[in-house]
Every structure is written in structure tokens, then in C-alpha cells.
Amino acid sequence: xxxxxxxxxxxxxxxxxxxxxxxxxxxxxxxxxxxxxxxxxxxxxxxxxxxxxxxxxxxxxxxxxxxxxxxxxxxxxxxxxxxxxxxxxxxxxxxxxxxxxxxxxxxxxxxxxxxxxxxxxxxxxxxxxxxxxxxxxxxxxxxxxxxxxxxxxxxxxxxxxxxxxxxxxxxxxxxxxxxxxxxxxxxxxxxxxxxxxxxxxxxxxxxxxxxxxxxxxxxxxxxxxxxxxxxxxxxxxxxxxxxxxxxxxxxxxxxxxxxxxxxxxxxxxxxxxxxxxxxxxxxxxxxxxx
Amino acid sequence: xxxxxxxxxxxxxxxxxxxxxxxxxxxxxxxxxxxxxxxxxxxxxxxxxxxxxxxxxxxxxxxxxxxxxxxxxxxxxxxxxxxxxxxxxxxxxxxxxxxxxxxxxxxxxxxxxxxxxxxxxxxxxxxxxxxxxxxxxxxxxxxxxxxxxxxxxxxxxxxxxxxxxxxxxxxxxxxxxxxxxxxxxxxxxxxxxxxxxxxxxxxxxxxxxxxxxxxxxxxxxxxxxxxxxxxxxxxxxxxxxxxxxxxxxxxxxxxxxxxxxxxxxxxxxxxxxxxxxxxxxxxxxxxxxx
Numbered sequence: 001x002x003x004x005x006x007x008x009x010x011x012x013x014x015x016x017x018x019x020x021x022x023x024x025x026x027x028x029x030x031x032x033x034x035x036x037x038x039x040x041x042x043x044x045x046x047x048x049x050x051x052x053x054x055x056x057x058x059x060x061x062x063x064x065x066x067x068x069x070x071x072x073x074x075x076x077x078x079x080x081x082x083x084x085x086x087x088x089x090x091x092x093x094x095x096x097x098x099x100x101x102x103x104x105x106x107x108x109x110x111x112x113x114x115x116x117x118x119x120x121x122x123x124x125x126x127x128x129x130x131x132x133x134x135x136x137x138x139x140x141x142x143x144x145x146x147x148x149x150x151x152x153x154x155x156x157x158x159x160x161x162x163x164x165x166x167x168x169x170x171x172x173x174x175x176x177x178x179x180x181x182x183x184x185x186x187x188x189x190x191x192x193x194x195x196x197x198x199x200x201x202x203x204x205x206x207x208x209x210x211x212x213x214x215x216x217x218x219x220x221x222x223x224x225x226x227x228x229x230x231x232x233x234x235x236x237x238x239x240x241x242x243x244x245x246x247x248x249x250x251x252x253x254x255x256x257x258x259x260x261x262x263x264x265x266x267x268x269x270x271x272x273x274x275x276x277x278x279x280x281x282x283x284x285x286x287x288x289x290x
Numbered sequence: 291x292x293x294x295x296x297x298x299x300x301x302x303x304x305x306x307x308x309x310x311x312x313x314x315x316x317x318x319x320x321x322x323x324x325x326x327x328x329x330x331x332x333x334x335x336x337x338x339x340x341x342x343x344x345x346x347x348x349x350x351x352x353x354x355x356x357x358x359x360x361x362x363x364x365x366x367x368x369x370x371x372x373x374x375x376x377x378x379x380x381x382x383x384x385x386x387x388x389x390x391x392x393x394x395x396x397x398x399x400x401x402x403x404x405x406x407x408x409x410x411x412x413x414x415x416x417x418x419x420x421x422x423x424x425x426x427x428x429x430x431x432x433x434x435x436x437x438x439x440x441x442x443x444x445x446x447x448x449x450x451x452x453x454x455x456x457x458x459x460x461x462x463x464x465x466x467x468x469x470x471x472x473x474x475x476x477x478x479x480x481x482x483x484x485x486x487x488x489x490x491x492x493x494x495x496x497x498x499x500x501x502x503x504x505x506x507x508x509x510x511x512x513x514x515x516x517x518x519x520x521x522x523x524x525x526x527x528x529x530x531x532x533x534x535x536x537x538x539x540x541x542x543x544x545x546x547x548x549x550x551x552x553x554x555x556x557x558x559x560x561x562x563x564x565x566x567x568x569x570x571x572x573x574x575x576x577x578x579x580x
Binding site: 027100160162163164209210213214216217219220222223224225227228229231232235238285288 | 450454499504512513515517518522576578
């Protein structure tokens with residue numbers, strides 16, 4: 001199932017700005033997964049499984065999500081979530097900001113117990129930012145503020161913000177037992193108004209000479225700069241019409257041509273970790289060799 | 291004047307470990323200069339010009355440095371600084387941790403009022419980490435824990451930690467009015483025991499084919515990945531015997547061959563900002579175009 005628009009929220013800029021100011025004033029936590037982003041990534045839980053504002057791990061749980069200290073402070077966002085969605089199925093609500101950074105192509109939920117289609121992730125941009133993109137399947141999107149997006153996080157997806165400007169968004173995670181319909185996430189089913197009027201980024205084909213140049217990067221890659229190449233390759237599909245997972249194919253190619261067996265191993269492990277299967281809380285360290 | 295060893299401290303691992311645990315538990319602040327590092331960089335002031343633990347800006351001041359909340363918590367490091375150094379000339383004391391990251395080649399103090407040689411920066415590693423390097427002039431160093439290093443921060447220098455392991459260090463900044471001797475930084479001049487027994491990293495010459503490959507990166511560089519190339523090129527001199535400032539020469543070369551005039555401008559501005567002259571608190575944003 002592809003990512004798509006489920007409905008819209010009219011954001012109240014005045015009320016929203018107070019919450020955004022509060023969120024901007026908080027320090028970044030230590031990120032559970034910031035191994036896979038460069039630049040600035042700040043995730044703050046408003047609801048989670050423990051109510052602890054320092055806990056940013058998405059867990060499989062049957063319990064209702066608990067409001068955190070941050071959720072209590074963000075009265076507008078709290079009201080927005082509670083009035084829009086059916087909170088019975090919400091497992092976690094986070095604000096996520098990504099600035100001047102890329103999140104590498106990956107799949108979520110693979111480490112959890114349920115079938116991936118029992119998890120339903122919703123994203124809502126809270127700010128306009130034309131340089132902040134999401135990719136999923138064969139599509140690159142620039143979400144408009146207030147659009148309620150289903151993000152197919154169980155398939156390969158990535159995110160980037162190619163600007164130094166804030167891109168605050170709300171990420172609402174639902175989980176279901178058994179069959180459900182998309183409209184079930186809403187408090188009032190009439191809010192379910194799917195739309196195909198999305199801001200899709202048109203991407204040219206990847207020119208052959210640029211593809212050659214990418215494959216030639218094996219002449220320069222080594223253990224000290226492998227991670228830069230990972231980020232660099234992760235960005236290509238935002239500009240050119242290639243699948244996000246090609247990132248890992250190229251990485252394997254340039255690792256192979258480097259002649260360093262540890263690079264080859266790392267490229268394979270990374271692919272498996274990011275878009276294959278991983279265990280809950282399993283950590284992967286890009287820059288650790290042998 | 292080159293970076294060199296000024297003396298040694300026998301670190302008490304038991305007492306030190308309590309302070310390191312406290313420092314590790316603190317969130318990262320918003321970094322004044324993290325535009326120029328990737329990965330994890332965490333600076334925490336123990337003493338500064340305001341006593342505010344959230345203030346990490348080095349300022350020109352005639353006032354004595356004020357102990358911050360962090361300084362009060364780190365009783366061992368506080369005692370170590372006060373018993374070792376002449377605190378009259380200390381302007382700032384920070385702990386700095388850099389993990390799996392590089393700080394690009396730059397000069398410090400250029401934005402301040404005094405002549406650069408009136409500032410005297412001392413670094414002391416608090417942990418052993420063979421993958422944590424500093425460069426200065428034509429030398430790459432791996433500091434040993436307890437070595438008291440003069441870092442010639444007014445000349446071009448860089449830092450990197452090529453591992454995912456902590457590299458906590460103490461950075462003590464002194465400033466003087468007029469003539470002074472190195473031994474004047476110590477509370478007791480007998481602690482001044484300069485040494486050339488440093489762990490210098492031997493680096494091979496940069497092979498011609500690798501240099502060609504670096505210069506060929508212009509085929510792949512664009513606005514979306516310029517910053518990755520900056521970090522990538524900043525690392526080369528840690529592995530090969532080339533001056534750190536060559537980073538900016540290569541960046542200019544690949545920008546020129548990209549054919550994008552904005553990349554050429556950015557490479558020039560960045561060089562000027564990092565190793566030329568900049569104003570106090572002037573900010574530079576790598577990823578902002580046109």
C-alpha cells in the first residue's frame with residue numbers, strides 16, 4: 001500500500017506557534033537511531049508506552065499510550081490529536097524535526113511482533129518547507145502543512161531536509177489487532193477524506209555519466225569515509241528517478257571496487273539491517289571495523 | 291608555534307569515572323558551531339564568562355571565569371584544574387566529546403580582539419582512544435590520557451574520531467595581556483615539563499591515483515551533497531601526509547569542475563570563514579544556496 005493523503009487539518013498558526021517554540025527550546029535527546037542520520041534530528045515523544053519524555057523507542061504494546069511531559073506542555077497539539085484521531089489505537093505520538101540532514105533508506109516495524117500491515121503511521125507537517133522531502137516506493141513527496149499522510153513505513157522509505165530550516169512534523173503511530181480500515185484512525189469517520197492531490201517531486205532519470213561517476217567512487221571510499229558515502233548515496237534518489245534501495249546496491253559496488261573486504265561485509269550488513277530484518281533494539285554501528 | 295606537550299597529569303580513574311558518568315548523562319546542548327562537525331559533538335562548559343552552563347561561546351573578557359553548574363558537579367575535574375593551573379588566566383574550561391565525527395580544518399580566535407598568540411589553549415584527553423586524532427600544521431597526533439597539550443588553535447587544525455567510542459577531553463582556554471611564558475599557565479611552575487614524546491601518527495604520501503580520484507569527485511558533487519564532500523575531504527589529511535588546508539583547495543577544484551557557480555562561491559566563502567577571518571558569532575551555513 002502506497003503512502004497517500006488521508007485527510008487534512010486546518011492548523012491554527014497562532015496556537016501552533018506556542019507549541020513549536022516550546023519544542024524548539026528543548027535539548028535534543030540522545031537519539032535511539034541517529035546512527036542513520038547526519039545533521040540535526042530531534043524526536044520528542046508527546047505520548048508513548050511509558051509516559052517518560054526521555055523514552056523514544058517504539059514498542060509493541062497492548063496498553064494505551066501515555067501522555068508525556070512534552071505532551072502536557074503542547075496543549076494545541078494535544079487537542080489536535082485528541083479531537084482528530086481515535087486515540088484507542090494510538091501507540092505513540094512524536095514530533096520529529098530533521099534539519100540539513102538525511103535519514104537513510106530503511107524499513108520500520110520489521111523488529112516488532114505483528115505483521116507490518118497492523119502498524120499504521122501517520123505524518124503531519126506542521127511547517128511549510130519545500131526542501132523537506134520523504135520518499136516511499138517510487139515516489140518523492142513534499143508534504144504540505146496540515147496534510148494527514150499515511151506513510152508506508154514498512155516498505156523502504158527515506159527522508160531528507162536539504163535546507164538549514166526547521167521541518168517540524170507530527171508522527172502518530174497506530175497499531176491494530178486484526179482487520180481495520182483507514183477511516184478507523186479517525187475519531188469521526190467523516191474526517192477520512194483521501195486525496196491524490198499531493199505535491200509529488202518530478203525527478204529526471206539518472207544520467208548514465210552520473211551513474212558511472214557514482215560507481216567510480218570505489219576509488220576514494222575507505223573505512224574513514226564510508227559513512228559519508230552512505231549519506232551521499234542515500235540522497236541520490238531524491239534528485240533522480242531511481243529506487244531508494246539502489247543506495248545499497250551502489251554501496252556494495254563501491255565497497256567491492258575498493259578492494260577492502262571489511263567494506264564489502266559492512267555494506268552487506270547495513271543493507272540487511274536497514275531494509276532486511278533486525279531485532280528490537282538491535283544496534284548497528286557503521287564505523288566499527290573488524 | 292607548534293602544538294606540543296607541556297606536562298602530564300596522573301589521572302585518578304576512580305574519581306574521574308564519576309565525573310565522566312555525570313557528563314555522559316547530560317543532554318547535548320545546541321552547539322554554537324556544530325555546522326562544522328558531523329556525527330556527535332558535545333561541549334559542556336565547566337567554567338565560562340557567565341557561569342551559565344548553557345553558554346558555550348568563547349568570549350574575550352577580562353573577568354575571571356565563573357564556575358558553572360557542570361563545574362560544580364565535576365568535583366574531580368574541578369580539583370584537577372584548580373590544583374594544576376593558574377586559574378587567574380583561565381577564561382573557559384570545557385569538556386568536549388567527539389564521537390564518530392570530524393571537525394573540519396579551521397582556525398580559532400580570529401574573531402577575537404587580541405593577537406592570536408595571547409590566547410593559549412590546552413587540551414587533556416581524559417580517555418584512551420587510538421582512533422581520536424588531532425591535526426595541526428604538518429602533524430597528526432593521538433593524545434594520551436593525562437598529557438597536557440598546547441594546541442595551536444590559531445593555526446589551521448582539525449579533529450576526528452574514527453570510532454564510535456567516547457573521547458572525552460578537557461579543553462582549558464587561557465588568555466594573557468602582553469608577554470607570558472608557557473610555564474605561567476601552571477599554579478606551580480615545576481609542573482611545566484615539556485616533552486616531545488608524543489604519539490605522532492605516521493602518514494604515507496597521498497598516492498597520485500587517489501589524488502586524481504579526489505579531483506574527479508566534481509562529477510558527482512552537487513548542492514545536495516556538498517556537505518558530505520566537505521567532511522569527506524576534511525578527513526583525507528588524517529590518513530595521508532598532506533596539509534589540512536588542502537581540504538579547501540580540493541573543494542574549490544571539485545566545485546569548479548561541477549560547473550555550478552554557487553558551489554564555487556560556497557567553497558570560497560567556506561575557506562574564508564574557516565581558515566580566513568570571521569566576525570564573532572558570525573554564522574555560516576553550508577547548505578543554503580543563492
